Amino acid sequence: MCYNVRMKKKLAIDAMGGDFAPKSVVEGCLLARAEFPDTEFILFGDETKIRPLLSDETNITIVHTTEKIDSGEADPVKAIRRKKTASMVLAATAVKNGEADALVSAGNTGALLASGIFTVGRIKQVDRPGLLSTLPTLDGKGFDMLDLGANAENTAHHLYNFAILGSFYASNVRGVTSPRIGLLNNGSEASKGAPLQKETYDLLAADESLNFIGNVEARDLMSGVADVVVVDGFTGNAVLKSIEGTASSLMKLLKTSIKDGGIASKLGALLMKKSLYSLKDALDYEKAGGAVLFGLKAPVIKSHGSSNADAIFATLKQTHKMLETDVVGKLVQHYQEDK
Amino acid sequence: MCYNVRMKKKLAIDAMGGDFAPKSVVEGCLLARAEFPDTEFILFGDETKIRPLLSDETNITIVHTTEKIDSGEADPVKAIRRKKTASMVLAATAVKNGEADALVSAGNTGALLASGIFTVGRIKQVDRPGLLSTLPTLDGKGFDMLDLGANAENTAHHLYNFAILGSFYASNVRGVTSPRIGLLNNGSEASKGAPLQKETYDLLAADESLNFIGNVEARDLMSGVADVVVVDGFTGNAVLKSIEGTASSLMKLLKTSIKDGGIASKLGALLMKKSLYSLKDALDYEKAGGAVLFGLKAPVIKSHGSSNADAIFATLKQTHKMLETDVVGKLVQHYQEDK
Structure with a gap:
């Protein structure tokens, strides 16, 4: 019997995205972990750089990869296709496969939009997600x-x-x-x-x-x-x-x-x-969080490139709120009823 | 013999346009008159309201009319067609007929744009004047x-x-x-x-x-x-x-x-x-003057609706500069050579 058993929320986080990654990303996660014990933070990135920033890995999982999308990629869409093991790409794939509920990155905006649309995927009835x-x-x-x-x-x-x-x-x-x-x-x-x-x-x-x-x-x-x-x-x-x-x-x-x-x-x-x-x-x-690519099957949120730990924390709070309120699920339901 | 005889510049000014008309418009003209003795200021509007603001009418001409375009006209294009003796309409017609060299108003923007395009007229090769x-x-x-x-x-x-x-x-x-x-x-x-x-x-x-x-x-x-x-x-x-x-x-x-x-x-x-x-x-x-509807046969300049005397003065200086540099004439020449 499983009354009141809540699924843990799982956030796929591109630990290597942003000007101060992975430091500010990891520190932002630690702030969020203290506030949200119901959440698991899956950090995609270089474990040799991430692990030293953690004294305790409770509710944190590291998925190791050394490849990443640079902020200055000339063609972000090509970059996510070429760099199949980049931290952002693996994080997006985890959401696609149901291993995580939302995707957060402070990295390349174009690449994140493309990851959102092509990997996480649109809600069927939303032709064009909006930022x-x-x-x-x-x-x-x-x-x-x-x-x-x-x-x-x-x-x-x-x-x-x-x-x-x-x-x-x-x-x-x-x-x-x-x-x-x-x-x-x-x-x-x-x-x-x-x-x-x-x-x-x-x-x-x-x-x-x-x-x-x-x-x-x-x-x-x-x-x-x-x-x-x-x-x-x-x-x-x-x-x-x-x-x-x-x-x-x-x-x-x-x-x-x-x-x-x-x-x-x-x-x-x-x-x-x-x-x-x-x-x-x-x-x-940034107090209000990042920019949401909204209209996808899961929350995909872009934190500012220059995000410090507080800005990452704000984005994670916003992501948590989107999951807690199930705003994407309600949207999907709205479109189904609307048919 | 007429060496060095310069034509006087003539500005057609909608004295009744703007939130503080005709007071700020007339006061702005007086500031400009002191700076530009080569210029005649033709004020279109209610002489019973304009004349008391003038102690000396040197270089100032009043063309009396009591009709005006309101700032809140629902359909400005219709308004300029219907109100044939409105101060803005008469001022625009004076420019069209060569009785004045430029049109200035702090009144209804839509009506001024329409007066510029339909009455003053476009330079032939400019399909769309720009503000x-x-x-x-x-x-x-x-x-x-x-x-x-x-x-x-x-x-x-x-x-x-x-x-x-x-x-x-x-x-x-x-x-x-x-x-x-x-x-x-x-x-x-x-x-x-x-x-x-x-x-x-x-x-x-x-x-x-x-x-x-x-x-x-x-x-x-x-x-x-x-x-x-x-x-x-x-x-x-x-x-x-x-x-x-x-x-x-x-x-x-x-x-x-x-x-x-x-x-x-x-x-x-x-x-x-x-x-x-x-x-x-x-x-x-407003120190830099008003907004020019540029690409017409003569300067047409919109001063901000809330213009005080200084803002009107800035717009008149700008208008004077446009005439002095003959920027419209040079533009016409450019398009003719370009054919």
């Missing part, structure tokens, strides 16, 4: 945006599916009740945009199961105008990078102007330390 | 980006023309030698993007008269990665609004955190005043 991140808003609640660049081109039907994906993510993983879905457009009126946006607008408006609030503009994203923002991959990628670039440029500018502002400015900055930190904190995307 | 602004960079030099949303959809040939337009603007109006032209894309490699970007890349690379430096990413715009950034109108609009939205959100956040940070933070902010102002200053787009 989703939770981005910061002024009120601290954040919003989810997709696609952030998994696709170079999208149809209205892809965008309609992004709305469903985003809605499932926001309600399950972030606990948002009836997430407000906005379509990114060049004006708020219903008639705005190119044919792609107009057609998407009609599809979203026609589906009563979605809380579609209409068009939203990029200017209002950080004000929390919507809980989920739907956009084609090309524009979404440009918007994400514009937000990141502007925020980091302003922080740089502020630093320089404090430095050049003399003793008064430096003393002022010292007194304002708390305020400046809370500004930096508010911009820290 | 161009000079945006700030960290080094203070700025960059020009187009199209910022005059078009909802663009072809590669449109984008190729935007590169020519932007290059002429940057070299003539901003004095940039051999402007570096970048194509906004989702990665820097030549193979990146959707078919639109790939096709544009090839057109730009094939034209040796352009200083094309390849693809640029939105993340690097404020770092001054290029002097001219070419992008389709939909993405350009989203990028512009993302930059604006992020910058204004961060300034808001900084203000709140200073307010909530207690006495130390407030004292700190006071000491940092100079640094904070230089931050605000660096973000002030």
Whole structure:
């Protein structure tokens, strides 16, 4: 009799991906292990580099391999085909074979997207998975945006599916009740945009199961105008990078102007330390975890390349939440019922 | 004998456009009149409201009309057709008829774009004029980006023309030698993007008269990665609004955190005043003037709706520079020679 026996969650982790791998990846796992005793962390990578970082291997398994995907691979798709024993490839294969429930990497984004789509595989009804991140808003609640660049081109039907994906993510993983879905457009009126946006607008408006609030503009994203923002991959990628670039440029500018502002400015900055930190904190995307390639048969999550142990920990928490809420299973069920 | 007799420059100005019209428009004109004695300012609007703002009408002409285009017109194109004596419409017609050399308005953007295209008219070889602004960079030099949303959809040939337009603007109006032209894309490699970007890349690379430096990413715009950034109108609009939205959100956040940070933070902010102002200053787009609908037979410039007298003055300086350098004439000549 097996009442209340819970399967252990198993995370396939590319221990060799990211600028500070394997150190920050392993340290992030140790933080996550302390919080989630129900989880096994399967680390794919060079055991001679990983093992010295572990004093205790409880709930940790190492799958040894010395091959890895480099962050600068010219053709990431070819790289995952060629390097059959790369840590990322083996981790993806473990998810495909049911030996792990989710895939996490801070490595090459293109290679991870390809591993997700070709190895882990799409949910049958989702033609185009979307790359989703939770981005910061002024009120601290954040919003989810997709696609952030998994696709170079999208149809209205892809965008309609992004709305469903985003809605499932926001309600399950972030606990948002009836997430407000906005379509990114060049004006708020219903008639705005190119044919792609107009057609998407009609599809979203026609589906009563979605809380579609209409068009939203990029200017209002950080004000929390919507809980989920739907956009084609090309524009979404440009918007994400514009937000990141502007925020980091302003922080740089502020630093320089404090430095050049003399003793008064430096003393002022010292007194304002708390305020400046809370500004930096508010911009820290990585607190919310990594970018999810959503619409696959299992969670596949990209942590930032420059992730430190805390950022890896945040990504693992997010992965754990996706498994705990079974958001992918619910999505699969939704599409089956929808047939 | 008429040596050295210069024609006076004539600016057709929609005195009733913008949130603070006609006051800020008239005050901006007075600032410009003091700097440019070679220029006549033709103010279109309600003389009973304009005249009290003028103590001296040297170089100022008022063309009286009480009709105007509202900022909230649901259908701006219909509005300019219906309101035949609106200040913006009369100003555009004056440019069309050769009674003025350039059109300036802080009013309804859609109506101004339509007035530019339908009344002032396109340069024959420019299928799609682009909306161009000079945006700030960290080094203070700025960059020009187009199209910022005059078009909802663009072809590669449109984008190729935007590169020519932007290059002429940057070299003539901003004095940039051999402007570096970048194509906004989702990665820097030549193979990146959707078919639109790939096709544009090839057109730009094939034209040796352009200083094309390849693809640029939105993340690097404020770092001054290029002097001219070419992008389709939909993405350009989203990028512009993302930059604006992020910058204004961060300034808001900084203000709140200073307010909530207690006495130390407030004292700190006071000491940092100079640094904070230089931050605000660096973000002030309007110092560089308004947005030009470029590719028309005459300069048509949109000043921000919330323009104060200084912002109007900046736009008039920019307009004056466009006339002084004859950038439109040079562009027309380029296309004629190119045939």
